[in-house]
Amino acid sequence: MSADASAFADLPAPPCYAVIFSSQRSGDDEAGYARASARMVELVREQPGFLGAESARGADGFGITVAYFDSEDAIRGWREHAEHAAARELGHRRWYERFQVRVAVVHRAYGGPRASVA
């Protein structure tokens, strides 16, 4: 394990919107899932108002992705993106045993590298 700065989203100062997506992978169709995941990462970056995202999934298949946007309009735009909607549909039917989405407004943030924050 080593520091991977790129795993962290580099966000502007709050406020912003967070879409917290929790999911349990079904274990089905690993290749299709991996392809779609990579494509969604690529697509969301092109979405107007997208600020950044962070993602982690453990060996048990439970994962959390948090995507940050500058407005509800940006979230709606991403939600209505045709290719994203098609992937989501497959996710709900095949790739995830269960998922949960929570939409939130971030109003404060802090952090940093090791030992820089007490």
Place this chain on the structure above:
Amino acid sequence: MSADASAFADLPAPPCYAVIFSSQRSGDDEAGYARASARMVELVREQPGFLGAESARGADGFGITVAYFDSEDAIRGWREHAEHAAARELGHRRWYERFQVRVAVVHRAYGGPRASVA
């Protein structure tokens, strides 16, 4: 991999508060870190106003934990808990290469098991 319903926080209807904690493990002191993590999970459950939490960490050491609370007071209470503060201090100095905290208000939520949501 299989569905693990217990990985999901069973939350009341929004609104609630979310503390989104992202971290990159340093790789140092795995045993001490694992002990402290387990103890924090135990302690936060006793915190008044705690609603639930979800957590995932990948093989690269990058992890996201989202803890949900019913108020800013509950977040403050947890933040000021002496044993949590001591663990946090060790986290900042030793266990994490880098971390980021974002505090947010959840205003909508949806999800479910496979194929139940289109």
